Amino acid sequence: MNVQAGNKKRSTFLPYGRQWIDEKDIEAVTSVLRGDYLTTGPYVPEFESKIAEKVGARYAVAFANGTAALHAACYAAGIGEGDEVITTPITFAASANCVLYQGGKPVFADIDERTYNIDPQSIERLITKRTKAIIPVDFTGQPANLDTILDLAAKYGLVVIEDAAHALGATYRSRQIGSISHMTMFSLHPVKHITAGEGGVITTDNELYYGRLLDFRNHGIVREPSRLGRPSPGKWYYEMQSLGYNYRLTDISAALAMSQLDKLDAFVSRRRRIAETYNHAFRELSAIRIPYQADDGNSSWHLYAIRLDLDKLNTGRDEIFSRLHDENIGVNLHYIPVYLHPYYEDLGYPQGLCKKAESLYESILTLPLYPGMTDQDVEDVIHAVRQVIGECMEVNAVG
Numbered sequence: 001m002n003v004q005a006g007n008k009k010r011s012t013f014l015p016y017g018r019q020w021i022d023e024k025d026i027e028a029v030t031s032v033l034r035g036d037y038l039t040t041g042p043y044v045p046e047f048e049s050k051i052a053e054k055v056g057a058r059y060a061v062a063f064a065n066g067t068a069a070l071h072a073a074c075y076a077a078g079i080g081e082g083d084e085v086i087t088t089p090i091t092f093a094a095s096a097n098c099v100l101y102q103g104g105k106p107v108f109a110d111i112d113e114r115t116y117n118i119d120p121q122s123i124e125r126l127i128t129k130r131t132k133a134i135i136p137v138d139f140t141g142q143p144a145n146l147d148t149i150l151d152l153a154a155k156y157g158l159v160v161i162e163d164a165a166h167a168l169g170a171t172y173r174s175r176q177i178g179s180i181s182h183m184t185m186f187s188l189h190p191v192k193h194i195t196a197g198e199g200g201v202i203t204t205d206n207e208l209y210y211g212r213l214l215d216f217r218n219h220g221i222v223r224e225p226s227r228l229g230r231p232s233p234g235k236w237y238y239e240m241q242s243l244g245y246n247y248r249l250t251d252i253s254a255a256l257a258m259s260q261l262d263k264l265d266a267f268v269s270r271r272r273r274i275a276e277t278y279n280h281a282f283r284e285l286s287a288i289r290i291p292y293q294a295d296d297g298n299s300s301w302h303l304y305a306i307r308l309d310l311d312k313l314n315t316g317r318d319e320i321f322s323r324l325h326d327e328n329i330g331v332n333l334h335y336i337p338v339y340l341h342p343y344y345e346d347l348g349y350p351q352g353l354c355k356k357a358e359s360l361y362e363s364i365l366t367l368p369l370y371p372g373m374t375d376q377d378v379e380d381v382i383h384a385v386r387q388v389i390g391e392c393m394e395v396n397a398v399g
C-alpha cells in the first residue's frame with residue numbers, strides 16, 4: 001500500500017443526495033394502504049392546502065411529478081404553437097421540455113456569473129412579439145432575481161413560471177418561494193427537499209390558472225353543473241372540454257408528502273448548517289469558488305455547487321470528479337447546458353449560445369448535501385476535497 005499521511009478513504013459510497021424517511025412517514029403511507037382510497041381520495045386536497053399555506057399561496061395543485069406540473073403550468077399560461085418561452089440553460093431538461101410539449105420554443109438566456117441564475121438583462125434582450133413566458137430556475141435553492149424578472153413580465157405582458165424544484169423553504173426579500181411568481185413549481189423527487197416518491201406541485205394565487213391546472217391534471221374532464229357546456233342529462237354526466245392528461249398524484253404519495261412537509265423546516269436548517277460548514281472549510285482553498293449568495297435571498301440549499309478555478313489546477317473538472325469518486329465521495333454535475341443535449345442540437349440550437357453557462361459547465365461540481373448526512377460524512381467530504389484539490393494544484397499556485 002502507498003498511503004499518504006491523512007489519506008483515510010471512506011469505506012462506503014456517499015451519494016450527492018438522498019431522501020430521509022422515518023417511522024412517521026411509513027405510518028402515513030401504511031394508513032392509506034389500509035384505507036378506502038389509493039387515489040382521488042382525501043389526502044391530495046389535504047396535502048394541497050397544507051403546502052399552499054406553508055408557502056403562502058392561495059392555491060396548490062399536486063401532480064404525478066414536477067415535470068407534469070411544469071407541463072400543466074405551460075398549458076395554464078396559454079403557451080401554444082410557436083410561442084417563445086425564455087429560460088436558463090443551467091437547469092434540468094424538464095424546465096425547457098415543458099415548453100416543447102406545448103409546441104412552444106424554449107429560448108435560452110445566459111446566466112449571472114456570480115449566482116449562476118438566469119440574468120435578467122439577458123432575458124430582456126431576447127424578448128420578442130412571440131414571447132409568452134419566462135421560466136426562471138432557483139438554481140441550487142438560491143432564488144433567481146425575481147422582482148426584476150416580474151417587472152420585465154409586467155412590462156411585456158408575460159407569465160412567470162418559477163421552477164423552484166430546488167427552492168422549497170427558501171425566501172426572497174422576506175417572502176416565501178411559492179408566493180411570488182404567477183405560478184411556482186416544486187418537485188417531490190427523493191433528492192429534493194421533501195419527497196412523495198414522485199410528485200410535483202404548482203402554487204398560484206390566480207384562480208383562472210388554478211382551474212386550468214385542475215382540468216389539465218384530469219383529462220380535461222369537467223363535472224360541476226355550472227361549468228357544463230350543455231344541460232346535464234343526469235348526475236352521472238361529465239364532459240371532456242379540453243385535452244388533458246392523467247397527471248394525478250396518488251393518495252399514497254400525498255400522505256407521504258404531507259408527513260414529509262412536517263419536517264421541512266428541520267431539513268432546511270440541517271442543509272443550511274452543512275452548507276455553512278463547507279463554506280468555512282473551503283474559504284481558504286484558492287482553487288475553489290464557494291457558492292456566492294446574493295443578500296436578497298435565503299437559499300434552502302438543495303445543492304452545494306463549487307466552481308473550480310481551472311487556472312490554478314493542473315487538471316480539469318473530469319479528473320477531479322473521478323478522483324473524488326475514487327474516494328467514495330459521490331460528487332455530481334449540475335448541469336449540462338440544456339441546449340447541448342443531442343435532441344436540442346438537432347432542433348438547431350448552436351454551441352456557444354450562452355457563453356457564461358458553457359464556461360460554468362466546464363468548471364462546476366456538486367458536493368453531497370442532504371439532511372441525513374452525519375457530521376462524519378461532512379468531514380469526509382471536506383477531507384477528500386482538500387486532499388484531491390491539494391494534489392491537483394499547479395505548483396506555483398499553491399497558497
Ligand SMILES: *Cc1c(COP(=O)(O)O)cnc(C)c1O
Nearest residue numbers: 065066067092094165187188189
Ligand atoms: C427535479 C427537477 C425538475 C423535475 O422534477 P421531477 O419531479 O423529477 O419531474 C425540474 N426542474 C428542476 C430544476 C429539477 O431539479
